[in-house]
Amino acid sequence: MEHARPAVTVRGVTKSFSLGAGRALEVVDVEHLALPTGSCTVLKGRSGSGKTTLLNLIAGVSLPTTGSILIDDTEIFALPEPRRDRFRAEHVGYVFQTFNLLSAFSALENVMLSMMFARTVPRSQQRTRAREILARLGLADRLAHKPAQLSRGEQQRVAIARALANDPPVVLADEPCASLDAETAREVLAEFLTVCREHRTTLLIVSHDDAVLDTADRVLDMATLNRARGRRQTAPAGEPE
Amino acid sequence: MTLFTIAGRYLQGRLVASVLTAVSIALGVSLVVATVLLSRGIRDGFVEGTTDYNLIVGAKGSPTQLVLNVVFRIDTPTPNISWRTYEYLKDDPRVEMAVPVAMGDAYQGFRYVATTDAYFAPFPWRRRTFALSAGRFFRDDPPEQPRYEAILGAEAARRTGLGVGDRFYEGDEMAEYPLTVVGILSPTRSADDRAIFFSLASFWEMNEVSRKMQVKPLTAVLVRPRRMSDLPSLHRGFNVSAETQAAFPSAVLLNVFNLVNLVEEVLAIVLGIVALVVLLYLFVSMYSATFERRREIATMRALGASRATILGIVLLESCFLAGIGGVAGILGGHGAAYLGALLLAARSGVVAHPFAVSCLQPVTFVAVVGLGALSGLLPALFAYRMEVSENLAPIS
Numbered sequence: 001m002e003h004a005r006p007a008v009t010v011r012g013v014t015k016s017f018s019l020g021a022g023r024a025l026e027v028v029d030v031e032h033l034a035l036p037t038g039s040c041t042v043l044k045g046r047s048g049s050g051k052t053t054l055l056n057l058i059a060g061v062s063l064p065t066t067g068s069i070l071i072d073d074t075e076i077f078a079l080p081e082p083r084r085d086r087f088r089a090e091h092v093g094y095v096f097q098t099f100n101l102l103s104a105f106s107a108l109e110n111v112m113l114s115m116m117f118a119r120t121v122p123r124s125q126q127r128t129r130a131r132e133i134l135a136r137l138g139l140a141d142r143l144a145h146k147p148a149q150l151s152r153g154e155q156q157r158v159a160i161a162r163a164l165a166n167d168p169p170v171v172l173a174d175e176p177c178a179s180l181d182a183e184t185a186r187e188v189l190a191e192f193l194t195v196c197r198e199h200r201t202t203l204l205i206v207s208h209d210d211a212v213l214d215t216a217d218r219v220l221d222m223a224t225l226n227r228a229r230g231r232r233q234t235a236p237a238g239e240p241e
Numbered sequence: 242m243t244l245f246t247i248a249g250r251y252l253q254g255r256l257v258a259s260v261l262t263a264v265s266i267a268l269g270v271s272l273v274v275a276t277v278l279l280s281r282g283i284r285d286g287f288v289e290g291t292t293d294y295n296l297i298v299g300a301k302g303s304p305t306q307l308v309l310n311v312v313f314r315i316d317t318p319t320p321n322i323s324w325r326t327y328e329y330l331k332d333d334p335r336v337e338m339a340v341p342v343a344m345g346d347a348y349q350g351f352r353y354v355a356t357t358d359a360y361f362a363p364f365p366w367r368r369r370t371f372a373l374s375a376g377r378f379f380r381d382d383p384p385e386q387p388r389y390e391a392i393l394g395a396e397a398a399r400r401t402g403l404g405v406g407d408r409f410y411e412g413d414e415m416a417e418y419p420l421t422v423v424g425i426l427s428p429t430r431s432a433d434d435r436a437i438f439f440s441l442a443s444f445w446e447m448n449e450v451s452r453k454m455q456v457k458p459l460t461a462v463l464v465r466p467r468r469m470s471d472l473p474s475l476h477r478g479f480n481v482s483a484e485t486q487a488a489f490p491s492a493v494l495l496n497v498f499n500l501v502n503l504v505e506e507v508l509a510i511v512l513g514i515v516a517l518v519v520l521l522y523l524f525v526s527m528y529s530a531t532f533e534r535r536r537e538i539a540t541m542r543a544l545g546a547s548r549a550t551i552l553g554i555v556l557l558e559s560c561f562l563a564g565i566g567g568v569a570g571i572l573g574g575h576g577a578a579y580l581g582a583l584l585l586a587a588r589s590g591v592v593a594h595p596f597a598v599s600c601l602q603p604v605t606f607v608a609v610v611g612l613g614a615l616s617g618l619l620p621a622l623f624a625y626r627m628e629v630s631e632n633l634a635p636i637s
Contacts, residue, residue, distance in 0.1 A: 103537070104251050109242065
């Protein structure tokens with residue numbers, strides 16, 4: 001598959017968490033990563049290797065310690081926070097491992113929420129568009145159901161619909177099939193990938209699932225990607241490491 | 242979808258907690274509103290119900306008791322004075338009008354007031370006018386030939402169900418002295434609405450003690466001086482007497498208002514504490530709701546909601562709760578004040594009208610919503626400052 005300019009570029013990004021007393025734990029240290037537009041990249045790696053942290057950094061919900069991330073040529077951390085929030089709503093869809101649907105809202109409202117924050121779809125068309133996406137994912141008869149009234153497979157479909165509602169150029173998915181049984185996972189994944197490919201959406205999926213790995217244009221190992229090679233603790237100056 | 246929809250959904254999502262919080266706000270607000278309305282109603286009731294006469298002469302004792310009993314029918318009557326006191330006042334050149342009054346027992350809780358037709362006369366200086374909604378006024382009958390004719394105050398007639406031509410008496414011993422209703426007064430918004438009036442002759446003949454007395458007893462004489470400058474000398478003259486006293490209704494009213502002020506000050510402190518407790522309750526309710534919802538807040542932020550949007554949602558929820566509680570509290574407060582006014586009217590002659598529309602209602606509503614926003618501010622700031630990536634994972 002031919003891919004043009006990268007939709008996402010990660011340059012020299014590190015992320016450290018303070019452990020107190022001047023100590024820090026470096027979880028992510030990626031020198032360079034480029035996700036070509038319309039590509040499907042799967043990121044695998046051991047638990048705690050920094051996959052979710054990298055996803056959060058690309059989504060812009062977590063600030064890097066150093067480095068920069070470009071989405072569609074926009075340096076996201078150069079944007080003031082309110083503009084970065086708006087940019088994320090418009091440009092990045094996020095599918096969480098545990099779906100993270102809002103319990104007080106129906107399936108339709110969960111999807112409409114992301115459109116409300118992005119404001120890319122006119123308010124008068126949001127309901128219709130949310131209905132269409134949910135119908136496309138086989139949930140036409142579950143629109144008014146609250147998350148607690150849906151099966152896990154249905155919940156994940158709603159989460160995917162929510163991520164795709166604004167037709168974002170980039171979708172990040174964190175273990176999207178991890179909490180589904182194999183058959184449901186296969187069905188959901190197939191629908192997800194079909195929609196993304198139709199819209200030439202750039203996909204970055206964190207997964208260990210063979211079914212997911214098989215569909216990828218590229219598989220990256222976080223251990224290879226990460227210069228930190230596991231957790232590296234840094235000590236305050238003058239202290240032995 | 243709007244912020245209002247989101248805030249509304251979250252309130253629906255924890256319906257029981259939301260209802261309980263709104264109810265506690267409503268209770269606090271209704272307590273404040275009922276107290277303010279009743280206190281204002283009592284004050285207005287005293288002002289509206291006061292007499293047009295400037296001096297009340299009665300037996301020695303408490304001037305407050307004399308005025309409250311004769312004008313507002315509160316408290317027990319003072320001891321009797323003699324008819325001669327009335328005659329003396331009637332003939333005094335300083336006095337323009339003197340009206341004798343005798344307070345008797347009651348029929349179904351409505352006080353008997355024996356007087357003359359002068360009590361109802363429309364003198365040019367009178368603020369209050371008496372009109373009949375049915376029948377006629379009773380006649381001033383001679384002492385030896387009482388007609389036992391009665392006219393009823395509007396409320397007394399309504400509550401007893403008596404109409405013109407009906408005969409009534411209270412207690413078997415009064416069966417031989419039944420009163421006949423000859424007229425019903427139009428409402429006066431005073432204690433007179435709850436009184437049953439008849440002639441002094443009838444009163445004396447009905448009263449076993451007074452039947453045996455040579456000089457007929459009275460409770461008080463209402464006095465209007467020719468000149469206001471004569472008031473101090475009249476007042477002094479009756480107060481130096483060993484048997485009588487003279488009281489200024491306006492001075493007694495001032496004392497009552499001072500007492501009401503004192504009660505209001507104590508109530509203000511109590512109500513302040515109630516408001517503080519309600520605010521704390523709202524704060525705790527909003528804080529725990531926000532704390533439990535931190536994963537959902539983080540999710541909304543990850544979907545692109547700004548910090549300001551999250552702040553707005555929590556503040557809106559708080560304001561919604563306060564607004565609903567405020568409206569329910571204002572309505573409940575009016576209901577409580579209405580019941581309080583009924584109770585007050587049943588036990589005294591003070592007729593309070595707690596339904597006057599004023600700035601109280603909008604000011605209370607705005608204040609409650611404002612305080613609701615204040616209570617929600619800290620939880621809203623907690624949500625505003627929340628770290629997104631730390632809260633996206635399931636909360637164990």
